[in-house]
Amino acid sequence: MSDEVAAPGRRQGSRKWRFALLGVALLASVATLLAWTSTGHFQAFGAAPTGSRLERMRASPRNRDGVFVNTTVNPAVRNRPDLGTLKELAFGSQQRTPPGPLPMERDVAAALAKPPESGLRVTWLGHSTMLVELDGFRILTDPVWGERASPSTLVGPQRFHPPPLPLDALPDVDAVLLSHDHYDHLDMPTIQAMVPRGWTFYVPLGLGAHLEQWGVPPERVVELDWWQEVSLGDGRLRMVSTPAQHFSGRGLSDRNRTLWTSWTLLGPQHRVFFSGDTGLTQEFAEVGRRFGPFDLAMFEVGAFHPSWGDIHLGPHQALQAHELVRGRRLLPIHWGTFSLAIHAWDEPAEVLAAEARKQGVALVTPRLGHPVELTGDVPSAPWWREVRAP
Numbered sequence: 001m002s003d004e005v006a007a008p009g010r011r012q013g014s015r016k017w018r019f020a021l022l023g024v025a026l027l028a029s030v031a032t033l034l035a036w037t038s039t040g041h042f043q044a045f046g047a048a049p050t051g052s053r054l055e056r057m058r059a060s061p062r063n064r065d066g067v068f069v070n071t072t073v074n075p076a077v078r079n080r081p082d083l084g085t086l087k088e089l090a091f092g093s094q095q096r097t098p099p100g101p102l103p104m105e106r107d108v109a110a111a112l113a114k115p116p117e118s119g120l121r122v123t124w125l126g127h128s129t130m131l132v133e134l135d136g137f138r139i140l141t142d143p144v145w146g147e148r149a150s151p152s153t154l155v156g157p158q159r160f161h162p163p164p165l166p167l168d169a170l171p172d173v174d175a176v177l178l179s180h181d182h183y184d185h186l187d188m189p190t191i192q193a194m195v196p197r198g199w200t201f202y203v204p205l206g207l208g209a210h211l212e213q214w215g216v217p218p219e220r221v222v223e224l225d226w227w228q229e230v231s232l233g234d235g236r237l238r239m240v241s242t243p244a245q246h247f248s249g250r251g252l253s254d255r256n257r258t259l260w261t262s263w264t265l266l267g268p269q270h271r272v273f274f275s276g277d278t279g280l281t282q283e284f285a286e287v288g289r290r291f292g293p294f295d296l297a298m299f300e301v302g303a304f305h306p307s308w309g310d311i312h313l314g315p316h317q318a319l320q321a322h323e324l325v326r327g328r329r330l331l332p333i334h335w336g337t338f339s340l341a342i343h344a345w346d347e348p349a350e351v352l353a354a355e356a357r358k359q360g361v362a363l364v365t366p367r368l369g370h371p372v373e374l375t376g377d378v379p380s381a382p383w384w385r386e387v388r389a390p
Contacts, residue, residue: 044151044188045251046181046210049258053223057205060225060259067256068205070245070310072281094344098160099389102336105369108165116373120270120295122364123371125164127337128185130274130298131173133371135267137237138173141274141298142185143194149184149338151250156183157338160345164369167193174232175239178203179276180248180260181210184338188214202230202239206258210250226261240264242287244278246311264291273297273325277334279310280317284324292326295374296364301348302335312341315352319361329374330356331364336384346384353382 039045049057062068105111112123116133123131127149128142145167150156167190176199179185186207195215200222203211208221222230224241231238244262249255264287265272273287273294288294299321304314313321315332322330335348349365356363366372366379 038152038154040188043213046188046254047213048254049206049209053206053208056223057259060205062226062259068248068259069256070247070279070281071243071283072245094342094347096339096343096345098336098345098384098387100387101390102161102387103367103383104161104164105367105371108369108371109169109171111369111371112165112171116371118373118375119267120272121371121373122272122296122298122331122366123165124331124333124366124368126159126161126368127335128179128276128300128333129163130333131170131371132265132272132274134237134265134272135269137175137232137267138171139175139177139239139265140170140173140199141177141263142179142276143176143190144184144187144337145190145193146187149182149187149340151183151188157340160337160339161368172197173199174237175199176201177239177263177274178207179244179262179274180204180246181207181250181258182248182277183250184340185277186210186250191216202241204241204259204261206248209258224261225259236268238264238266240266240291242273242291243281243283244276245281245283246277246279262287266291270295273327275299275313275318275321275333277312278321279312280321282324284321288324288326294325294327296329296331297322297325297327298331298333300334301332301352302343303341304343304348305341315348315355318352319355319359322361329362329364329378331366331372336368346387349382349384 057063119135121133127144129144130141132139145163148156148158191214200220201211202222205223205225208223211221212218226241226243229238229240241261242264244260246260247256248258248260262276262278263274271294277300299318300313301315301318304312332349332352363380364372364378367383372379
C-alpha cells in the first residue's frame with residue numbers, strides 16, 4: 001500500500017485517539033469536580049496531625065513507627081476480605097436494608113425534657129450515637145446525623161431511617177465522646193453543626209486535627225491515650241479512655257494514623273461502658289477488674305464477618321466482651337442504621353437475642369429515640385420483627 005493511500009487511515013486513527021483521550025480527560029475532570037464539591041472541598045477527609053499533637057502521638061506506647069497498633073491480634077483471624085467474601089458482597093441475597101420504616105419514638109424532645117428518675121437514662125439515636133444521662137451529666141457518643149457514612153454527600157452507605165431527634169433539638173450536653181475517625185462514627189457536617197453549641201469533644205489521640213480543621217476551637221478538644229481520664233463537675237464524673245481492638249483512617253494513606261478507643265463512664269451512682277468499634281480483646285477483662293461491674297454496657301454487634309473478625313465483635317463475641325467487662329445489662333449498638341457488611345440488616349439483633357436468652361444475659365433493646373431507664377419495665381422485645389414492607 002502506498003503512503004498516499006495509508007496516510008488518511010493514519011490520520012483518522014490519530015483523530016479517534018485524540019477524541020478518546022479528550023473524553024477520558026473530560027470524565028476525569030467531572031469526577032474530580034463532583035468529588036471536590038461533595039466532600040466539602042476534600043475537607044471531609046480530615047487533616048493530618050502536626051506539631052505537638054504529632055509528638056504526643058509518637059510518644060504513645062501504642063504507636064509503632066508512626067502508626068497505632070492493637071495490643072493483641074489473633075493471627076488466625078483474617079481482617080481483609082478474600083475473593084469469596086467479595087463475591088458474596090456483590091451477589092449475596094441477604095436482606096441488607098429494612099423492608100419498611102423502622103419504629104421510633106414520636107416526640108423524643110418531649111421525652112428528654114423530663115429528667116430521669118433513676119439517675120441513669122440512655123437514648124439510642126441510631127448506629128453508635130447514644131445520649132447517656134448519667135448522674136446529672138449528659139454525654140453524647142459518636143454523633144452522626146449525616147445522610148451517608150461517607151466523605152461524599154453523593155455516594156456511600158445511606159441511612160435506613162432519619163435521625164429520631166433533629167440535631168437542633170438535641171439538648172445541651174456536657175461532653176461529646178468520639179471512639180475513632182471512621183465515617184460512620186465521625187461525621188464532618190454533624191461536627192460543624194455542633195461548633196456553635198460550645199461543647200467540648202473528648203477524643204483518642206490524633207482526632208483533634210480533624211476537628212480543628214472543621215472549626216472546633218483547640219481549647220474544646222481533649223485528646224486521650226488509653227487509661228487516661230478526665231473529670232467533670234469537681235470529679236463527680238470520670239471519663240476514661242479504655243482499650244479497644246480496631247483500626248482507623250479516612251483516606252488511602254492515613255490508615256492507623258490516629259488512635260481508637262472505648263469509653264468508661266463513672267458517676268457517683270452509676271457506671272456505663274461504651275465499646276466504640278472493637279474486636280474481642282482480653283484487655284476488656286482489665287477494664288472489668290478496674291471499673292466494673294457496669295450497670296449498662298453498650299457493645300457493637302453489627303458489621304461482622306469472619307473476614308474482619310478481629311476488629312468487629314458481632315453478637316457472639318459481644319456477649320463474651322460483656323462478660324469480661326462485668327456488665328449487668330447489654331445494649332446492642334452499631335446496627336440498624338447503615339448497611340456496612342454482608343449480613344441481613346436485622347441479623348445482629350436476632351442472633352444476639354437468641355444467644356443472650358441461652359446464656360441468661362439481660363438485654364436492653366429500645367426502639368430508636370426511646371429514652372430508657374434501667375428500672376421497671378426495661379424494653380427487651382424484638383421490635384425489629386415488626387418491620388414489614390409498606
